[in-house]
Amino acid sequence: MAEQRNILIVEDSPTLAMAWRMQLEPGGYNIIVAEDGKAAYAILRAQPIDCMLLDLKLPDMDGIDILEEVKTWPTPPAVVVVTANASLATAVRAVRGGAFDYLVKPFAANRLTTTVENALSTIDLRREVAILRRTVERAEFANMIGRSMPMQAVYRTIEAAAQSTASVFVTGESGTGKELAAEALHQLSPRKSRPFVALNCGAIPNDLLESVIFGHVKGAFTGATADQEGAAARADGGTLFLDEIGQMHPLLQTKLLRFIQTSSYERVGDPRTRRADIRFIAATNRNPAEAVRAGNLREDLFYRLNVVPIRMPPLRDRGEDIVLIARRFLTQFSTAEQRHFKNFAPEVEARLQAYSWPGNVRQLQNVVRNIVVLHDAKTVTLDMLPALEEPTALPVEMSREPSAVSPGSAAPVELVGVVGLPTRPEDIEKLAISERRYIENAIAVCGGNLQLAARRLGVSPSTIYRKKEAWQAG
Numbered sequence: 001m002a003e004q005r006n007i008l009i010v011e012d013s014p015t016l017a018m019a020w021r022m023q024l025e026p027g028g029y030n031i032i033v034a035e036d037g038k039a040a041y042a043i044l045r046a047q048p049i050d051c052m053l054l055d056l057k058l059p060d061m062d063g064i065d066i067l068e069e070v071k072t073w074p075t076p077p078a079v080v081v082v083t084a085n086a087s088l089a090t091a092v093r094a095v096r097g098g099a100f101d102y103l104v105k106p107f108a109a110n111r112l113t114t115t116v117e118n119a120l121s122t123i124d125l126r127r128e129v130a131i132l133r134r135t136v137e138r139a140e141f142a143n144m145i146g147r148s149m150p151m152q153a154v155y156r157t158i159e160a161a162a163q164s165t166a167s168v169f170v171t172g173e174s175g176t177g178k179e180l181a182a183e184a185l186h187q188l189s190p191r192k193s194r195p196f197v198a199l200n201c202g203a204i205p206n207d208l209l210e211s212v213i214f215g216h217v218k219g220a221f222t223g224a225t226a227d228q229e230g231a232a233a234r235a236d237g238g239t240l241f242l243d244e245i246g247q248m249h250p251l252l253q254t255k256l257l258r259f260i261q262t263s264s265y266e267r268v269g270d271p272r273t274r275r276a277d278i279r280f281i282a283a284t285n286r287n288p289a290e291a292v293r294a295g296n297l298r299e300d301l302f303y304r305l306n307v308v309p310i311r312m313p314p315l316r317d318r319g320e321d322i323v324l325i326a327r328r329f330l331t332q333f334s335t336a337e338q339r340h341f342k343n344f345a346p347e348v349e350a351r352l353q354a355y356s357w358p359g360n361v362r363q364l365q366n367v368v369r370n371i372v373v374l375h376d377a378k379t380v381t382l383d384m385l386p387a388l389e390e391p392t393a394l395p396v397e398m399s400r401e402p403s404a405v406s407p408g409s410a411a412p413v414e415l416v417g418v419v420g421l422p423t424r425p426e427d428i429e430k431l432a433i434s435e436r437r438y439i440e441n442a443i444a445v446c447g448g449n450l451q452l453a454a455r456r457l458g459v460s461p462s463t464i465y466r467k468k469e470a471w472q473a474g
Contacts, residue, residue: 005028005050006050007031007050007116008034010037010040011053011055011082012036012058012059023109024113027113027116036059037060037061037066050120050123052077052078052079052080056094064094067081068098078119078122080119100122101118142158142184144180146321148320148321151321154181154311161308162185162188162189163189168185168280168308169282169283169284169302169307170182170283171310171312172283172285172311174359175315176312176315177361178243178285181310183196183241185281186238189239191239194237196235197231199242202247203244206249206252209248211224211230213231214255215229215230216230216267217268220269221269224269235276239281240278240279240280242280242283243283244283245282245297245301246286246291247296257300257304315364316355316357325361326364330380341376343379344380345381345382348382348384351385354461367386439453442457443464
């Protein structure tokens with residue numbers, strides 16, 4: 001079912017407002033009426049309005065003033081000015097002020113409905129263009145960098161969820177920017193003037209974590225020499241970010257669940273119940289569903305936190321974002337270290353983009369910092385790039401390994417012929433030659449797409465780049 005459109009009628013004549021309502025309601029619109037400018041502003045700020053019929057002569061203000069203000073809003077309604085003054089000057093003034101069209105009283109019912117329909121079509125087109133422009137052009141968002149489609153989806157989810165108090169669960173590999181996403185949710189929310197408190201549950205011993213979250217009173221345990229406020233008190237009115245929540249002890253997860261549900265808690269050693277108004281954001285670098293199945297994360301706590309899920313994409317899935325982020329780090333570190341770097345050589349950018357970045361943005365940051373600390377030039381060249389190694393994969397276990405048998409032994413060696421492979425010792429070629437032929441064949445089969453070939457071979461593109469360089473050098 002299509003979303004119902006909201007139309008605001010700003011008209012001080014109840015008779016006219018009622019007549020226009022009756023003419024428009026058969027179109028399925030939600031009609032709202034304001035009798036003066038003050039009431040119109042209250043409605044405009046309380047809910048989204050798609051089209052506004054605006055009388056220019058209101059009891060408390062000039063309608064042009066309303067028109068000129070709303071046109072500066074991020075998503076303004078389409079405004080149709082209604083006036084009893086048919087002069088050309090009034091029409092020009094209204095259109096220059098941002099009006100879609102104007103109607104001169106009195107007007108026919110079909111003229112009203114046609115004008116409103118056209119205004120709604122125009123505002124739909126404008127909003128679609130605005131969304132597309134933001135998607136294409138927005139390379140930065142709340143301290144995050146990237147114009148890739150996966151990151152655009154993250155930005156849209158953060159924007160939509162920021163105004164709510166609903167809990168958010170952020171997932172993603174280590175180094176993908178989960179805390180940046182949490183900070184963006186806070187900074188774009190009505191709570192931005194209140195504290196943002198972040199805790200890494202995996203970095204705090206479980207026997208201290210309860211005190212860190214809820215606080216304690218003097219003498220509650222050995223070493224508690226004074227009353228201590230916890231993160232709950234510090235985050236009151238703001239946002240509490242709990243990273244690696246799956247590493248929290250199950251008993252403490254139970255207390256946290258009660259805190260989220262009731263907004264009440266007790267400090268360790270204090271029977272008095274306290275309250276805190278907090279927006280909760282949790283995160284983990286593991287699969288939360290698997291953590292629930294393994295008993296590391298309470299299922300009811302997960303569902304209580306997972307109202308709005310956000311998945312931070314790994315860097316390897318973000319395409320050209322890799323180079324965008326690397327350039328930003330290069331500028332930042334060059335300034336800090338008083339170096340002269342301005343850019344990367346094209347072959348360096350190609351190498352950065354081909355690498356799989358198992359450590360994600362954090363690893364890229366360290367690589368760029370390494371370059372800046374150890375070198376100085378205007379352009380980063382390949383010889384400055386540190387070795388980018390892939391995580392070592394375990395060798396595939398052979399189903400049968402032939403054993404050495406001495407001549408005359410009773411146990412014969414079983415030879416298994418495989419089509420396409422040599423069956424005589426003299427036909428066996430060196431492994432390096434076979435490997436090169438196989439890799440080059442894979443690249444050819446993939447139409448020259450080295451990254452696709454690497455994925456099909458189960459290796460990183462950087463592995464193939466290194467081998468190709470070795471072949472050329474040899």
